Amino acid sequence: MLRSLRRPLTDRRAERLLGASAVAVVLVIVAMVAFIAVEAWPSFRHNGLAWFGSGGDVDAEMGAMVNAGSDAPADAYRLRAWPLVYATALTTVLAVAIGVVTAVLTAIFIVELAPPKVRAVVVPMIRLLAAVPSVIYGLVGILVLVPFVNDHLISEGQRESVAQVIQLSGPGLLVSVLILTLMITPIMVALIVDALGAVPRGWREGALALGVTRWRAVMSVSVRAIRPAIVAAAVLASARALGEAIMLSMVSGSKGFAPQPWDGLIFLFEPLRPLAATIAEQAEGIQAPALRASIYAMALVLLLSSLMLSVGGSIVKRSLRLGSAR
Template sequence: MASESHQRRRTAGELLTDKRAELLLGALVCGLLLFVGLLVGFVFREAWPSFQHNGLAWFGPGGNPDQQIQAIFTSANLLREPVYTFHAWPIIYGTLLTTCGAVILSFIAALFVSVFVVEFAPEPIRRILEPVVRLLASVPSVIFGLLGVLILVPFIGEHVISDENRRSVSYVVSLSGYSLLAGVLILSLMIAPLMIAVFCDGLRAVPRGWLEGSLGLGINSWRTFWKIGVRTARPALVAGTVLATARAIGEVVMLAMVTGGVAFAPNPADGLIFFIEPTRPLAATILQTAEELTSPPMRHTIFAMAAVLLFSGAMLSLAGWAAKQPMKRYGVRA
């Protein structure tokens, strides 16, 4: 009887401990959701005056954003009526170009590297590659920016841009090596390791029996892994791409260092010069104008840029979730 009573007390104590842990975790989750809600509400409240004044024209073309930013900032400093006119298309366009270009390059490279690491690399090489990839994924972006400024940008300026290229667009913009091309290449190098790490985990989760069954039917290793392994791991591929794209959209320091820092929309009509023209994404624009937060209209404009980035991240997550729904019939979940 004493033993049974002790066992009941012990069981009751364990249940109480589990209940406390559940309550604590629930409180933490609720606190996190509250923080996110307050953050989103604060950002959009601060951004509303800029959106209210400009309407949909905020996202359209019309004038030089750098000149508009200067007018917005000085309107408050000179005690005049606040100016809110801002047309962000050149920097939105720069964000789309750098992000999409880097994600496409990184996805192609990361997919082939992941397939090699998981299925075809000899064990000694695999033991070296995996730590190197994870190390690259954790390198601070400013290091990549320094490499771009010291190596890639001078190379583009001296060996890719010709004097004829400079003269052809000198009346519009100056070509110096700080360019869309530099931003895309360095950003690809930054986000590819993140993709590789996620892709490798997804490919390893593919049931080996599926692959061995295909090999047993006489299908070669490459076709087997590509048609079965990669197809089955598609949810992980989507998850890795979404994570990498979110990092690319929000990248600040490196892009501010290598893209040129000019609110200019590279023109495809310029031919190959398009790739070596400077640009500046939204996140880098926020960094470069952060010192102007003392101006109320400028503060609202900066928060409007932040709201666009925040909304883009939310829509990206939603799109990734929606893309994975038809893939639930496959065995690998992300």
């Protein structure tokens, strides 16, 4: 037995072993999604597509689920999760949009302009920032940014104008997007730096030899060549932003409210709560059947959103590669 284990793997045995590992991973993922879908079905069965709609106080609805106990009637499953879905999409889209632009410009500076000594210090620092636990960012937000926004950016007139609807106290959309951007940007910078560094220098030198400026050579040659890597970085960052719970629970205001852009500048200060933060905050009441089904429904929406991001990113990357090849 020991002799057989010590023998080097043949190509065929290695192929079978790796194939079995890949199949096992896929089966685990499928089983997890199926389990969550089964647990989430009662919530979707009682609400239908109205689950994604508006028309109620989502916090009050989840409170009623807990109070309904273990023998919940059909009306206890009522949930209009639009404020939570909207908050998730809003914070993710804004953070990723800002983060992509910042990451591309930062990567260009590191690869093309920064002296070697600066690059040797900055790159490890960025990788370190990408590994910082999200709760640390949440502490920075709640202890630094939230008091600053409350004391210096929100006026008394703004508080009074929405006092009958919502309370403005610092936590809200602005702080959530800023901290979330700070969290996901280092991941994108690290990936884009590696991609830019892999672009052959001769390509840029050829563009410079044709008389174009250095900036135009970088943008039209290097950045164009790494567009699939930029898409991959954005998809990875979006997946992390979708699933972020603890940090957003700390700095978002933890209110099932949909900030309204037509409110003007106040829109940036209005509280909200994404789906992942709601799951984390409502986990204590998971023994109530109606709330448990709703929590699993939120988890299923997040899983399917990540799946669509991955599939969409793969399609975009493939089209970009085909376009470059032509």
